Amino acid sequence: DIQMTQSPSTLSASVGDRVTITCRASQSISSYLAWYQQKPGKAPKLLIYKASSLESGVPSRFSGSGSGTEFTLTISSLQPDDFATYYCQQYNTYPRTFGQGTKLDLK
């Protein structure tokens, strides 16, 4: 199975900050990586697919990059609504696997 490792596990930041979350795959997954945002008590929401494509309706301050085994999610200027937990997921092979999550909280 492909292991997905996110860092950091927790990130404290302020409104307006630029933040980056990293996701590493244990083997190459090409660009078959998605990012999800989850708020407490809610279902996850797809933000980014194919490593760098923005899902419809997602603000342009979110961006993704990477291929192979190393990927990043960047939020260019944090807004109050962005404080949440973020997960990466590989969809190159089955079983699909998620990273352990990165909780973004207010500094």
Place this chain on the structure above:
Amino acid sequence: EVQLLESGGGLVQPGGSLRLSCAASGFTFSSYAMTWVRQAPGKGLEWVSVISGSGGTTYYADSVKGRFIISRDNSKNTLYLQTNSLSPEDTAVYYCAKEDWYGLDVWGQGTTVTVSS
């Protein structure tokens, strides 16, 4: 509107079984693979199982293989997860999600399974 609605969760004793359901609407159900993802209290997301649009192909996480069975009824636009031999480690919110080629683009609100004596 594209929508997924899970049901069937509840409190069950260790060793017991539950059948979870996910009713789909707003899209051509039989054209898409469907996935179950779970989240234990305070933990991250865990991919559980997927079934192809026709129902002919399934995959499972090692943690549930041999105990859980995914199925679908395309005439009823409904996805199922039969969970057997449940243990406290299976306690979680179970989400169903529509799998498009680019990821899990539609999610239900989740149904809670609690395994406890």
